[in-house]
Amino acid sequence: MGRAAPPSEQAILNRRRQLRGQKRLKFLISTWRTLAISGLAGSLLWLASLPRWVIHRPNQVTIRGNHTLSGTAIQALLPLQYPQSLFRLQPQVLASTLETALPIQKALITRQLFPPQVILEVQEQAPIAKTLCVGAVNPMEQRCILRQDLKPTPVQQGPAGIWLLDSRGRVAPLSSYPHLQTSGKLPTLTVLGLFTPAPPAAQKQLSKTDLAVDSPLMTLTQARQTSWAMMYRQIRQSPIKITTVDWRSANNLILETELGRVRLGPYNESFPEQLKALTRMEKLPRYVNPQQVLYIDLTNPERPLIQVREAGKAGANNQQPSPPTP
Template identity: 35%
Template sequence: MTDSTFISAQSLKRQRETLRHQRRLKAWQGIWRFCALCGLTGGMLWLISWPHWLIRNQSQIKITGNQLLSEEKIRQLLTINYPRSVWQLPTHQLAETLEKKPPIKDVYITRQVLPAQITITVKERQPVAAASSSRGIGYLDVTGVWIPQTFYTQKIPLATKQKLTVLGFEEQYRSHWVEIYPLILGSPVKIIQVDWRDPSNLILKTQLGVVHLGPFSDRFSKQLQVLAKMQKLPSRVPPNRIAYLDLSNPDAPAVRLKPQPKPKPKS
């Protein structure tokens, strides 16, 4: 056996021993990683189930930002099975649930560990008109979102000084509402009621009396402009003689008068 053959055999032996050592090391590393993962998982499960981190009832849910909705009503809108770890609460899902409710525009939820608590900050829609529809009695915000009155525990104040009522509002009128509401606010003639109960004749109740506009159209702005030019009408025609103002054709406005009462026959 030559020296080169002896050196090669020794080298192969050392390589085999090195490989066996590396395999044993990898095996131990795998065992340690598994044990560490089990320990970490167990620790996390223990932490999650720690009694001090449990939401046990609604009193641990803090509500902020609400002005019109009661705290109790907002808590009732949540679907939470108690007790629940503060870490297990699906805050994103809870926020989405609340944001689907008509009175609520935005929701932000934070967790607190000690003491266990979640804080729900809400931004409410501001009703600008009282309204009736086939769905019942409620309110409208500036975007035409219908808010049933049942969400509130009492009659609520409107967001504007102008006390406006809408009759016969339905979902198909929402895009029209977005268009006409700013025009109503800017009208020099005060408008106190919008009546949509007859789709073929939109009726306004104003300080000059009842106004018939016909079906809603892109002439609404012009119709209000014509109405503004009629502000001196009460000085020319006694208000008690006026049945309604006909602005269905704003180019030819008309004043419809009540019939003259027949004189009583002399006895």
């Protein structure tokens, strides 16, 4: 076979012109795309700054789905600064804040342009217990402020003396539930020691405000909420009625029950076994007069102990093993 003839000089020139044309076309397309994107971004920024798509007042936020939790309490925890552009609103951040700070199971936030409005749909989580501020001689009269360091913005509630608690460890002041406050139909379970004192730096910052008068600053950590959620799942399965969870001491969790006061030691993985041991003692009143029981010690659930008063000696006591399980 013969060799292929080399391209002519004219063909090479034509190929070069074709390549230069393609490069110019690609450059023009790239430039047009950049200008289009920049123009679109500028237009959106301009639209976002228009007064017609900015909310200026809290009454431009519509809250739906709340039956017991007041709209005022929900709106107070929305991290919004007015005026607020609807295009700069972050619905997921707002929803996450409400679901983490309040007894709200689900929050859905949508933006409405005509007229400019924020619509918030919530699904409440029913309160199952009440918790108190601890530190006063009479805990029922102690008011405190609760601060939670959520991201991106910390939230603050109170001051309040009685708080309602859901099964996940989310709280709100009793005043956030107007109907429950008026009717007085509060949960029967009481939790003491759920809140812990806030760090000194936060306390110092609060002391500069008028709210600091007789209202200590407390905090509720995520670890505490997680522990409570696990604890409550186990408590509600117990056939023994529990009226108070005293968590004020990290070394001794105390339960007030229908059988009397129960000491458990530190809250840990033994808690389910301790509740089972308490269930096995449900017939205890047949053997021991409940008026004579000082407390039941279930620190070791395999060896329950009952502290009883000595007959005829006021203030004296005697420790006995629990009676055999019938």
